[in-house]
Every structure is written in structure tokens, then in C-alpha cells.
Amino acid sequence: MNESYYMEVTKKSYSSSANLGPGYDILSLGHKAFFDSVTVKHNNSNGVKIISNSTPEEPDKNTAGLSILKIMEDKGIKTGLDITIKKGVPIGLGLGSSGASSSAAVRSVNELLDLGMGKDEMVYYSMYGEIAACGSAHPDNVSSGIYGGLTLISSTSPVKVKKIDINYNFNLVLVIPDISMKNKTRYARSIVPQSIKMEEHIVHTSRISTMLYGFMKGDRDAIREGMNDDIVERSREAMFPFYRDIKEKVINRNAVSACISGAGPTMLIFADDKTRKDEMLGDIKNVMGSYNTDYSIRETGILEGLDDQ
Numbered sequence: 001m002n003e004s005y006y007m008e009v010t011k012k013s014y015s016s017s018a019n020l021g022p023g024y025d026i027l028s029l030g031h032k033a034f035f036d037s038v039t040v041k042h043n044n045s046n047g048v049k050i051i052s053n054s055t056p057e058e059p060d061k062n063t064a065g066l067s068i069l070k071i072m073e074d075k076g077i078k079t080g081l082d083i084t085i086k087k088g089v090p091i092g093l094g095l096g097s098s099g100a101s102s103s104a105a106v107r108s109v110n111e112l113l114d115l116g117m118g119k120d121e122m123v124y125y126s127m128y129g130e131i132a133a134c135g136s137a138h139p140d141n142v143s144s145g146i147y148g149g150l151t152l153i154s155s156t157s158p159v160k161v162k163k164i165d166i167n168y169n170f171n172l173v174l175v176i177p178d179i180s181m182k183n184k185t186r187y188a189r190s191i192v193p194q195s196i197k198m199e200e201h202i203v204h205t206s207r208i209s210t211m212l213y214g215f216m217k218g219d220r221d222a223i224r225e226g227m228n229d230d231i232v233e234r235s236r237e238a239m240f241p242f243y244r245d246i247k248e249k250v251i252n253r254n255a256v257s258a259c260i261s262g263a264g265p266t267m268l269i270f271a272d273d274k275t276r277k278d279e280m281l282g283d284i285k286n287v288m289g290s291y292n293t294d295y296s297i298r299e300t301g302i303l304e305g306l307d308d309q
């Protein structure tokens with residue numbers, strides 16, 4: 001299709017929960033709780049302009065802008081573009097806000113300029129944008145923004161993503177603490193251990209494998225057994241001191257499992273028809289009250305795919 005055919009393109013990308021316990025930087029689940037909408041449009045300059053009332057205006061400091069600048073540099077594109085970001089994913093809560101903007105922007109520019117990028121190439125450029133948010137190009141949230149569903153990063157160089165089938169009916173319950181912390185993800189990434197013992201490696205590879213087996217087979221016990229992390233979540237626990245209490249309580253009410261969403265502080269609970277939900281929500285209220293922390297609850301479902309968004 002000819003470049004001049006479209007004058008502007010708008011795409012949505014949704015919130016996501018990275019890591020899912022042991023899958024630091026390699027797993028992510030897209031959900032329908034919130035979305036960003038990004039419009040990319042030709043302008044008459046040679047520059048990239050960000051139009052947004054809640055994210056940085058300098059293109060290289062905005063995840064959407066940085067992704068598009070990198071595409072233009074790599075592909076030798078010289079044109080003027082306005083990038084309008086309508087922010088729906090709350091920032092800094094572990095819901096993949098920064099990655100939602102970059103992945104929506106990349107999908108928009110791919111269509112506007114008829115670049116013909118495949119999904120993994122779009123993940124590559126979207127993850128580059130994450131450098132603007134936290135200093136590193138982690139690929140997990142943006143893989144949700146490009147693929148939807150449950151994604152596994154099988155390689156970062158070159159980027160390869162596998163979509164994992166989920167054969168279980170969940171309700172997702174997000175517990176979203178009212179906590180804001182400047183440079184949260186950057187800080188959270190700085191405190192994870194740089195090396196681990198072989199015993200820990202064995203335990204955690206077993207957990208990831210067990211959890212993925214559980215999602216694919218629809219085995220709730222396997223999901224619960226696998227979705228536990230004593231490396232990354234544990235190292236960050238001081239950032240969300242209520243989490244262990246919440247997790248213990250929700251499992252007692254027969255939730256399938258729970259984890260920290262991305263770098264937190266939001267917690268993601270997998271519930272089903274065996275979960276005693278009202279009692280679970282009462283327990284959450286008591287725990288969060290005991291930590292003097294306000295929060296909101298958002299119930300949502302898995303985002304299956306993005307091809308038509």
C-alpha cells in the first residue's frame with residue numbers, strides 16, 4: 001500500500017503483567033484492564049513531535065518517540081511525524097504503561113509508512129523504547145503490546161517471541177496500590193541479584209516449566225506450584241511489603257495463584273469458580289488496611305490478540 005494512502009493511523013495497546021513470578025523479563029500476560037491509544041500522523045516538518053499531557057514531550061525521553069526515532073534512523077526515513085498519546089494505562093504501577101505506548105506507536109507507524117515489519121521486529125523496536133522509561137530494553141511488556149495473550153521471549157538477539165496457549169478460564173483480579181515512586185522500574189531493576197546459586201537456578205527453571213505446563217494443560221495445581229519466585233520478587237519485597245500477606249491470604253481463599261505484576265506494586269491474582277472471591281476481597285481489604293495503603297481493585301480478562309486493534 002502506498003505511503004500517502006494513510007494520513008494518520010491509530011492503534012491501541014493494552015495493559016500487561018510481566019514476569020508472572022519466576023519469568024523475569026521473559027513472560028508477560030496482556031489484559032483488558034486499561035489501554036493507551038497512539039495516533040501517528042504526517043506533519044510538515046522533518047521532526048518527531050510528541051503530543052501528550054501525561055508523558056514526556058521530548059521524543060527521545062518518551063518510549064513511543066524513542067521507538068519511532070530508532071525505526072527512522074535504522075531505515076533511513078526522513079519525514080515529519082506527530083505522535084499523539086492518549087494515556088489510559090496508569091504510569092508506574094507495574095501495568096506495562098511505558099511499553100503500551102511504544103508498542104502502539106510502533107504498530108501505528110508500521111501501518112502509516114507501510115513498513116511491512118513482522119511482529120518480532122515490532123517487538124524489537126518497541127522494547128528499544130523502554131530505554132526511555134527505565135534505562136534498559138526489556139522485551140516482556142511490549143511483547144504483550146504486539147502479540148496479546150501470554151507471551152514468552154525465546155530470544156532477544158534476534159528477538160523471537162512465542163505465544164503460549166492458555167487452556168484455563170481465569171478471572172484476573174488486579175490489586176492496584178495507590179503508591180507512586182519516581183523511576184520505579186529503574187530502581188526495581190537495580191536491586192535484583194546479578195548472580196544466583198545453581199540450586200536456585202534449578203528450582204526456578206522447574207517453576208517456570210511447571211507454570212507453562214499448567215497454562216497449556218489447564219492444570220490449576222501446576223500453575224499454582226510454578227508461579228512462585230524467590231529471586232526477583234523476593235529481592236524487591238521492601239517495595240511492596242504487603243505482598244506476601246496478600247498472597248498467603250488469597251491462596252487460602254483458593255485463588256489459583258498470585259504474583260507481582262511487572263516491577264510492582266500492583267498484584268495480579270488468578271481467580272476461578274473455586275475461588276471464594278468475596279472472602280478474598282475482604283482479606284485484601286484487611287491486609288492493605290494493616291499497611292495503611294490505599295488501593296483499588298480492577299477485575300479483567302486476558303487480552304487474546306491484537307490483530308484488529
Ligand SMILES: Nc1ncnc2c1ncn2[C@@H]1O[C@H](COP(=O)(O)OP(=O)(O)OP(=O)(O)O)[C@@H](O)[C@H]1O
Pocket residue numbers: 055056061062063064085090091092093094095096097098099101102132133134141183184185186261262263264
Ligand atoms: N509513553 C510513556 N508512557 C508511560 N511512561 C513513560 C512514557 N514515556 C516515558 N515514560 C516514563 O517512563 C517511566 C514509567 O515508569 P515505570 O517504568 O516505572 O512504569 P510502568 O511502565 O508503568 O511500569 P512497569 O514497566 O513496571 O509495568 C516514567 O518516568 C515516565 O515518565
Ligand SMILES: N[C@@H](CCO)C(=O)O
Pocket residue numbers: 018019024025026094096138140141185188189262263
Ligand atoms: N520484567 C520487568 C518488567 C517491568 O515492567 C521487570 O520486572 O523489571
